[in-house]
Amino acid sequence: MKTLKITLALVLFLLLAPAITQAQDNTVFTITTWKIHIPEDGTREELNTLMAEFQKKITQPNEKIISERAMRHLSGDDSRDLVFITEYANWNDIEAASIRQEELIDSAWESDEARDAFFKKFNKYFIMHTDEIYSGINNFDKN
Template sequence: MKTSKVMLLLGLLLLMVIPSTIFAQSENQRPAYITVTTGHWNMDYENFNREKWIAVEKEFLDKVAKKNEFIIRSFVFLHRFTPDNTEIIFVNTYSSWDNIDKASQRNNELAKEAWPDEAKREEYFKKRNAYYADTHSDEIYVPIAGAKMLAPSDKEMIWLVVKGHFAFPEDGSRKEFDTLSKEYLDNVINKNEYIKGYYQHGHAWGADRTEYVRAFVIESMGDLDKMGKRSTELFKEHWPDEAKRKEFGKKMGKYFTGKHGDYIYTSVPELTK
């Protein structure tokens, strides 16, 4: 890869961290990294009961994750429409790279405090781990500016995750990308009443450094089509001239390969920090 493309890669993925005004003023409330662990259900688990599983995971959430000062937020998502129905997604956010490691160490400490008796601690984790297969994968992302923050809610939400890829054009620049992205976010995403939350992430550590992830949060599956139609309406309202729309699309499109995949998940509000 040429030097210019390397610099653009750094500009797009490492420097476009969400600005402080989007989050609370405390440094500890400002995500700088997001870990995504894709686990899988143990398909041989007999007599699976969703409520019992939630109760087991909530015990860990209440006794460990919620008390871990190095984890800002945590979420759990279940397969809705993805290529793999065994998927279960665990997401955590952190204010620094160092806090990822510190959070892991703190989890171990809090687990020992919650279950001081070693036999009982092993019994709990054996029960918890029995729900999952041994295989999993991990990715680490950096937030990209332009989040539409989801209001706190105790209801299940639909998360449409679109995984695309950056193209790193020779004639591109961070300034142009930021300007184009902000214009679209301000006039389409933020004005779309069906989009309750929106997040952009770039690769930090994992299998594919070109990965660009967008997450659209909506209230129901029925709102998916409405969201798309409304975005099209807003796009045409902001760029009423067809030639201008095509010009914008050409400028923005050069930053992406055009290849993407769509995944739909359901949040588990009971397991949210």
């Protein structure tokens, strides 16, 4: 049994070692899961409109973001999960994208008051969030 475990560990290492060394050449992903709720003074339509405005003004012009997908929880009792998977060229671009996002937020609205009003409406829909960072493993991609 011990020999089998050692053999399996060695095989797994040999399979994953090339992927681990290639990870620095792969794109990286952040996965942000938000818990949302629709407050009494809000609607799902308003939330969708606000998210579309943020996407147009902040995410789309951010050159450090390769791609982003947004998904909602589809089945089960709790449909409050809103998940964003964002792709970057490398680890350093995560921080660079964050800096760029702050610049875009500062300039995307015509005034500080308009920006503050947007985020007051926007933030009332979000309870909390979690973040994870992943790197792709090319050996397991489906092309």
